[in-house]
Every structure is written in structure tokens, then in C-alpha cells.
Amino acid sequence: MKRRAVLAAGATVAGSVMAGATLGATAGGDPGPRQPSPAAETTIETGALRPGTRRETPYFEVGSGDDGPTAVVVGGVHGNEVSGYRAAERIAEWQVTDGSVVVVPWANVVAVRRNEREGPDGDLNRQFSIGGEPETPLARSLWELVAAADPDVVVDLHRSRGIYGTHGRWVGQALFPTAAGDATSDADAVADRVNEAAVPASMWAHRFRRGNTLRGTSPMLIHKVSADLDTAGVLVELTEFYLDVDTQVRWTELIAERLLSRHGIERRGSAL
Ligand SMILES: [Zn+2]
Secondary structure (H helix, E strand, O other), X not given: OOHHHHXXXXXXXXXXXXXXXXXXXXXXXXXXXXXXXXXXXXXXXXXXXXXXXXXXXXXEEEXXXXXXXXXXXXXXXXXXXXXXXXXXXXXXXXXXXXXXEEEEXXXXXXXXXXXXXXXXXOOHHHOOOOOOOOOOHHHHHHHHHHHHOOOOEEEEEEEEXXXXXXOOOOOOOEEEEEOOOOHHHHHHHHHXXXXXXXXXXXXXXXXXXXXXXXXXXXXXXXXXXXXXXXXXXXXXXXEOOOOOHXXXXXXXXXXXXXXXXXXXXXXXXXXX
16 A cells, blocks of 8 residues: 555665566576666566675565555565566566555575575574564564555465375465455465466366465464454465476466455456
8 A cells, every 4th residue: 555655664775767677587596686678667666675785685666656555475485486486576577557566576585596495594484473573684674574565465475395285294286365354265266266277177186275374373474464464465385296387487476466456456468
């Protein structure tokens, strides 16, 4: 809702351009914004978390120029979950016709550069203390950005190794909603839509389903969104089990697109 508040949230404004940024991070590459593309039209404003440190990582605000709904999309909380941050890179290049999207593609940029889950500070997705300050400077910085955006929905993009309910603790191909908001209905509706539109009938094991509800019982980002912001959020888990990374990225992007659409944020040139 409060789009302008985002850039005043203590994060340094690195620049503001009336063009699309071309993002080029890949596994093992050097994540970061490249030269703006003159072809794009949507306003993209950028800032950075932890500026001036080795954990400095940019965020992008993709705006339609109105005061409509706001989403926050996060990738790279786990640095070896390539499909999550590659999908986030693509979302940072969207154009939207309503509302705005704040995208943090490489939340744990050191871990992304190393292609490892945790990076030097441990598991970032266990540092969002419920009812209090996040435990590390990076987690606090990300949380400040999320809270300042006053979002209608928060989407956290991850990748798992197996199939939810089949492979022990693995949670792939599931959408985990907050207790807050209508996230449970969102997860059901989006899972149905993406299954119908994108998952071949022969891949029944890969059909998306709704995971358990996140209600503030663990120090994870989306748990904290539910408990402390009382706001809708979804943790998205794609599997890499018999699924190539390009398909993981495409399906992750579709899920994000449909989730944001449920909150009134429409991607220009929607794929569904
Ligand atoms: Zn993860």
C-alpha cells in the first residue's frame, strides 16, 4: 500500500531509473543488476539491503505508477535454491498493470554466490524471531523492508529435493500459506490453476498442493509475516525431483503470478 515508504525504510537508495533492469545472475555467477534495458517501460526503483557490506544485495520495486496493492517477493533466502532466485530475477523484470512488487532476488547474496544453503551466518530462514527483532543484521534489514512495504501479500520462493508427503521431510511442490489473510484459499486456488495449466497429466506426483499452515510457530520469514504483520503470505517450494531447473523456474514464476493476481497485482502479458 505505502509504496513510497519502502524507499525511506533505512535502505540506501542506489538509483532510480525509468527502465527495466536487466538481471543476469546465475548459479556461481555474480548476482547483481546489469545495465538498464531501454525496451522496458515500467518504473523500477532500486535500493540495497546491508549497503556497504559484503552482504549488500539489491532490491527492485516494480511499479505500475498507481497506489494499488503491494507485494513483496523474496528469492535466495537459501543460496543453493536456484529456481527460487532465478524466478525472482524474472519477476524483477515484469511489467505490472496494477499495484507494485518489491523484489529481493538474492536475499542471502553470500550464500547465492557460494551456491550453498546457509552462507556465513547460518540459516537465514531460522532468524526471524516471532514477536521480536530478527536475530542477524541481514534478517533485520530484510524484515524492515518487508514491514515498510506494508504489503498485501509476501511470497518467499524456495526449492526442495523431494515430494511433499512422499519423501520424508522434503516439501517440494507445495504452497505453505499463512494463517493470516486468505492465504489458505490463495494456495488452494493457485495450486489448482497451475496444475491445470502447466503440470502434464502424466506428472501426477508433481501436482502442487497446499502445505501446512504457517502461524508463527517457527522463526521463519513467512511465519513472522503471519504472526507479526497479520498479513497473507505463501512459502513456495518447488521440487528438483525429476524436474529440470528451467521448468522449476517457469512454474515458480507462474505461481507467483497467480498469487499476486489474487491480490490485485496484474502482470502485463500474463502467461495464463
Ligand atoms: Zn529453502
